[in-house]
Amino acid sequence: MRTLVTGKQMKAVDAHAITTIGIPSMVLMERAAFAVAREVKGILKEEAGRLAPGASVWSVCGTGNNGADGIAAARMLFLEGVSAGVVLIGQPEKGTEEFLQQLKIARNLGMEILSREQWEELCSQGGMRCRVLIDAIFGVGLSRQVQGAYAECIRRINGLRQEGAVECVAAVDIPSGVHSDTGQVMGEAVSADLTVTFGWEKRGTVLYPGRSLAGRVVVENIGFPPLDSLKPEVRDGEDEEEIPYACTYGPGDLERIPERAAYSNKGTFGKVLIVAGSENMCGAAYLSALAAYRTGAGLVKLLTVEENRLILQSRLPEAILVTYTAGQLMEGREEFRKLIDEQCRWADVVVLGPGLGCGAYVEYLVEDILTMACSPVVVDADGLNTIAAHPYLTSYYTENIIITPHLGEMARLTGQSIPQIRENLVETAAEYAAHYGLTCVLKDAATVVASREGGIYMNTSGTSAMAKAGSGDVLTGIIAGLLGLGMDETESARLGVYIHGRAGELAAEKTGCHGMLASDLAEAIGSAMDGKKAGNAAESVWQSRDSEEKR
Ligand SMILES: NC(=O)C1=CN([C@@H]2O[C@H](COP(=O)(O)OP(=O)(O)OC[C@H]3O[C@@H](n4cnc5c(N)ncnc54)[C@H](OP(=O)(O)O)[C@@H]3O)[C@@H](O)[C@H]2O)[C@@H](O)CC1
Ligand SMILES: Nc1ncnc2c1ncn2[C@@H]1O[C@H](COP(=O)(O)OP(=O)(O)O)[C@@H](O)[C@H]1O
Ligand SMILES: [K+]
Structure with missing residues (x-):
């Protein structure tokens, strides 16, 4: 059995881990970014096991903590010799504390950082080609319909993927524009090949159309405390009705079927x-x-x-x-x-x-x-x-x-x-x-x-x-x-x-x-x-998630 969470539940766990338990936000983020970088490296690796020469990655980042994850993942790849750059969408000066910190680190390392306008220019000149594009515009903090420059940017990412200028899109936590609870598209949404999500799967990547947009989903435990250690009021806010955690089954749940007793008729x-x-x-x-x-x-x-x-x-x-x-x-x-x-x-x-x-x-x-x-x-x-x-x-x-x-x-x-x-x-x-x-x-x-x-x-x-x-x-x-x-x-x-x-x-x-x-x-x-019977390819993905759940 795997647990599925809403965006609000996930944010409550984040807050609990940081403020009550005392795990620094940047520590959680470093682990989240590491998981994204690891998956991206897996895509970039040649058969011989070395990174492909000239392998290039662009991380397209919003100004919340999802964007901060995206910058940190690009930095880790950069430090491993990958040609990795950052594109900033939105007003950086309004970013979260973590975002500003991650941006400072990337700047101090001399990484290439483009504004949306510079990126658009690069795209319109046909100079935007890369092996992997990291989508870190919005995560579980998406709070309204996506419009204007954000919507244009998402359309651009999907266009690049469709025309083959980007070989693979890796979404951080959830494809940007997908509602984390309902899986609905909030105006525009990124179509990803891979989603690396943190803690627990989000309902939005199990329900359609979010499920189709997420591609392969990898669930990464980045050090959150177990969900049942949270008091109900911590989970969902004291003044609101408690929303239960949802669940889904995998092959391990077939053990729930009662045995067929020998002494029977x-x-x-x-x-x-x-x-x-x-x-x-x-x-x-x-x-x-x-x-x-x-x-x-x-x-x-x-x-x-x-x-x-x-x-x-x-x-x-x-x-x-x-x-x-x-x-x-x-x-x-x-x-x-x-x-x-x-x-x-x-x-x-x-x-x-x-x-x-x-x-x-x-x-x-x-x-x-x-x-x-x-x-x-x-x-x-x-x-x-x-x-x-x-x-x-x-x-x-x-x-x-x-x-x-x-x-x-x-x-x-x-x-x-x-x-x-x-x-x-x-x-x-x-x-x-x-x-x-x-x-x-x-x-x-x-x-x-x-x-x-x-x-x-x-x-x-x-x-x-x-x-x-x-x-x-x-x-x-x-x-x-x-x-x-x-x-x-x-x-x-x-x-x-x-x-x-x-x-x-x-x-x-x-x-x-x-x-x-x-x-x-x-x-x-x-x-x-x-x-014992194997399912199809899709199921083997779920099986790998299953082992995450049994951690
Ligand atoms: N330590 C941690 O906390 C950890 C967090 N983690 C990561 O953080 C993510 C959650 O981060 P988050 O809460 O900052 O929200 P996020 O998804 O970045 O979006 C918020 C930004 O988007 C904006 N915005 C929203 N909707 C919009 C719209 N329609 N159109 C335009 N703007 C819109 C919103 O703007 P505002 O509403 O303030 O105007 C704000 O700027 C989570 O998914 C995971 O990846 C992991 O690293 C684990 C540790
Ligand atoms: N695209 C799909 N993917 C997975 N399951 C599907 C899909 N389309 C239909 N199903 C499943 O097939 C069943 C269709 O049920 P229903 O609409 O009552 O069909 P009928 O009345 O013809 O038997 C449901 O259990 C539904 O979940
Ligand atoms: K995202």
Whole structure:
């Protein structure tokens, strides 16, 4: 498990380390700059292990402590014989104490220091070429939209990278212009190949679009005290509500999956009831059921419409089938309620919604399941659409409900627009979970899981190969499978999302990024749950971060 912080939390840790613990600010900064210089040197090194001749580095620096880091990193490279210079953006005389100190050192060493105007002139003459450009304009202190000269400078950096005049952009702490909490672009943002971040990963490089702009992320421990040594009021300010630290999982977290006991039978691993499918949609029911079995459930029963009987029986003979007709549900409601009650009593876990459609009878079905289920219920897709269309159904929410909306479904549930939700993924999920006291899995390219007690998980596994119909049905089945293995709602949701992404990565290795089907994803669940299987290249990056976390 790795911890993720907001900009404010990071600043609180900075302040605590400096003022309460007494670690000098310049000492922390020296370690931060050293890590940046080390990574840059790694890029500059020839295969033979020596620095490339004429290797040139420009560090583009703002006037805060991010800029100070940038100057210090350039100085370290300069002292190792690299042709490294500094570009200053903003008014140096207004810089922080540390910035002014770092600038003085660089000047005393005779380093080349350009103003923004001089740099612009160099660029317009085509004289601006370098192996590595260090982006140190803004870090976690970015406080507003980027405009004017700063925005121009960021556009210039991105232009140089695009045209190949700069081979690699290395961002200090976070790409300048990316919001450290939401990952949103604040007007303009640097597109980096590498980000060296300090202490803990920032939420903004896990959420999109910040995640795409950060490139490879290296987390460096520069000597901060552990987060749990901070009193809550130190973390977030005495007068404000405490924001929890978010977390993400890596391969080491697969150890959370319970062992499959030798002395067991199919009843030991959970009876999953999947209430899914309608006349023209049986695929969703199939994928959820297959995924639940592949995750380890002992018994999966499908409650679906009679029309799906034949196809589901032939596609997944391992599943038990109970069927109904729409007419039976509408006309013989009392009789039907008895059937539902019986099925709910049987189940250890219920899945409600995949492919249910929006027929008039679905409202009754959702109401009956929500009122009668006495075990955890995973509500997805048309289950959620029905709740959105009939808000009284939210009164049946209980603490063992997990909802798994994508942004469109969340928009219907909350009445907010999709762009609003996209910009505030964490807050939207957290507020809904806290308001209704349930677990909310808000699905996106970087899915957020908000627990009823306030915990936040942000997912870092997965691939765009999963952006295809049916992927969500597989996730529903995985979460249900984990619940069946006995994990609680929060853990099943978090680990389910992580395993789902990992299965996507493994399946895409075989099928290629475009060709993967949701059924390939479901077939890869077993391997994804095996910690010994390697993930894709992206995951190896996360693994290296994992070892940072275990320091
Ligand atoms: N010892 C330490 O503290 C350590 C700190 N560390 C490093 O410090 C970084 C945080 O430093 P920081 O707090 O000085 O903020 P930073 O990110 O440099 O930005 C602030 C500057 O930007 C300006 N500004 C903001 N938004 C703007 C906008 N839209 N448009 C224009 N200007 C804008 C703002 O101006 P102002 O708002 O004051 O007008 C101010 O000048 C952190 O990310 C890490 O790299 C590490 O070395 C570890 C030790
Ligand atoms: N670009 C992406 N990267 C990682 N995961 C993705 C991406 N696009 C979609 N996913 C995942 O795929 C699933 C899609 O779910 P959903 O939209 O409900 O699809 P469906 O309803 O067709 O099954 C979600 O779990 C989501 O997180
Ligand atoms: K930066």
